[in-house]
Amino acid sequence: MNICHVVGARPNFMKAAPVLRALRPYAAVEQFVVHTGQHYDFNMSDVFFQQLEMPPPDVNLQVGSGSHAQQTAEIMSRFEPVVLEHRPDLVLVYGDVNSTVAAALVCAKLGIALGHVEAGLRAFDRTMPEEINRLLTDQMADLLFTPSEDGNANLAREGVSREKIHLVGNVMIDTLVRMLPAARQAIAADLPERFVLVTLHRPSNVDDPKWLGDLLEALAAIGQQIPVLFPVHPRTRQQIESRGKLHANLPGIRLLEPLPYLEFLGLQTRAAVVVTDSGGIQEETTFLGVPCLTVRENTERPITVTTGTNLLVGRDLQKLRAEVGRVLSGNAKHGCVPPLWDGHAAGRIAAVIAGKATGATSRG
Ligand code: UD1
Numbered sequence: 001m002n003i004c005h006v007v008g009a010r011p012n013f014m015k016a017a018p019v020l021r022a023l024r025p026y027a028a029v030e031q032f033v034v035h036t037g038q039h040y041d042f043n044m045s046d047v048f049f050q051q052l053e054m055p056p057p058d059v060n061l062q063v064g065s066g067s068h069a070q071q072t073a074e075i076m077s078r079f080e081p082v083v084l085e086h087r088p089d090l091v092l093v094y095g096d097v098n099s100t101v102a103a104a105l106v107c108a109k110l111g112i113a114l115g116h117v118e119a120g121l122r123a124f125d126r127t128m129p130e131e132i133n134r135l136l137t138d139q140m141a142d143l144l145f146t147p148s149e150d151g152n153a154n155l156a157r158e159g160v161s162r163e164k165i166h167l168v169g170n171v172m173i174d175t176l177v178r179m180l181p182a183a184r185q186a187i188a189a190d191l192p193e194r195f196v197l198v199t200l201h202r203p204s205n206v207d208d209p210k211w212l213g214d215l216l217e218a219l220a221a222i223g224q225q226i227p228v229l230f231p232v233h234p235r236t237r238q239q240i241e242s243r244g245k246l247h248a249n250l251p252g253i254r255l256l257e258p259l260p261y262l263e264f265l266g267l268q269t270r271a272a273v274v275v276t277d278s279g280g281i282q283e284e285t286t287f288l289g290v291p292c293l294t295v296r297e298n299t300e301r302p303i304t305v306t307t308g309t310n311l312l313v314g315r316d317l318q319k320l321r322a323e324v325g326r327v328l329s330g331n332a333k334h335g336c337v338p339p340l341w342d343g344h345a346a347g348r349i350a351a352v353i354a355g356k357a358t359g360a361t362s363r364g
Contacts, residue, residue: 001029001357004088008036008099011280013048014261015094015117018174018346020054026354034082036075036099037062041234047260068098068129075102083110090115093137096130101137108140117171119144120151121300145349148303148338168348169340172280173287177343183265192227196324197271201233205277205295209243216250218317222324223252229267231256273327282310287341291332293323308335
């Protein structure tokens with residue numbers, strides 16, 4: 001069985017790494033990796049391959065940046081000939097980025113079997129580009145690997161037949177569990193005793209200059225009480241720079257380059273609280289038991305709120321500041337780790353796929 005993994009953007013790499021590893025022992029499985037090139041900076045891509053000990057991609061489509069339509073179309077037209085040449089038996093796509101839906105569309109058109117890792121997540125917010133990517137990819141997939149029960153319920157509601165759906169747990173946590181000892185070693189010696197860790201990159205937070213300015217001011221106010229460390233995504237950096245705010249008016253906020261996986265995970269383990277709009281970081285903080293304040297109105301990962309340490313602060317900056325204050329005064333929300341977020345999700349995915357390859361009945 002020949003399996004093609006498609007990755008493209010930063011959050012894909014830590015999801016694909018454990019699946020590649022888990023499939024390796026199966027003699028009947030051959031695999032290759034296609035990188036779309038959606039993310040291309042060293043800090044957004046290559047360093048993840050190095051740290052996660054992933055082999056370099058077999059094919060790089062080098063699509064780069066563009067509008068959503070351009071990027072998606074470019075990935076499709078460059079991925080199609082790769083599929084036609086290699087004729088994989090199964091293509092695995094990850095998460096909800098443009099690379100995910102673009103590769104899925106190519107497979108659907110060519111009649112190639114498609115597996116979606118991290119299926120079924122829904123924010124019920126179609127203004128998010130990722131929500132469209134999730135909905136469409138799940139409609140096209142033949143195998144849907146969900147991280148939590150809510151994913152199964154969402155897919156059932158959308159009419160996806162039960163036998164395609166496999167509740168396997170969270171592959172991102174597989175990587176976290178494996179890398180945690182190394183991440184603790186990667187913690188910089190000069191780190192402040194207590195700090196707030198921030199990441200922001202969603203269009204809803206960074207594309208509107210007024211809102212981004214208000215958000216940065218709220219963070220600067222928090223920075224008067226406790227150091228704020230903020231590794232800045234390239235899209236956010238462009239927006240901050242275009243406002244001339246990068247070096248001015250932000251005392252208390254330490255702006256950093258995007259960090260490699262280990263260094264960022266190390267920071268999460270030591271943060272007093274994390275303020276973010278990322279999806280994956282909501283999950284990582286829940287696993288680590290670190291309080292997380294999500295600057296969004298909704299989340300496609302509700303289990304991090306109902307079970308974990310995550311709290312949605314929406315667009316309420318008073319609430320953001322009050323909740324940071326609550327954490328700093330020792331009254332943080334506590335949480336538990338969701339079922340099957342145990343470091344073995346990729347093994348369960350590999351067992352399902354290998355079961356298909358040999359014709360055996362799959363578990364799941
Ligand atoms: C993408 C995903 C988002 C994910 C995020 C993680 C989609 C729709 N969005 O958003 O779900 O949470 O990745 O990072 O797929 N850029 C660089 N260097 C790079 C990559 C991007 O400078 O290596 C800049 C470019 O100016 C680009 C902008 O960042 O236009 C945005 O990149 P893009 O891949 O379009 O979306 P992200 O915001 O990274």
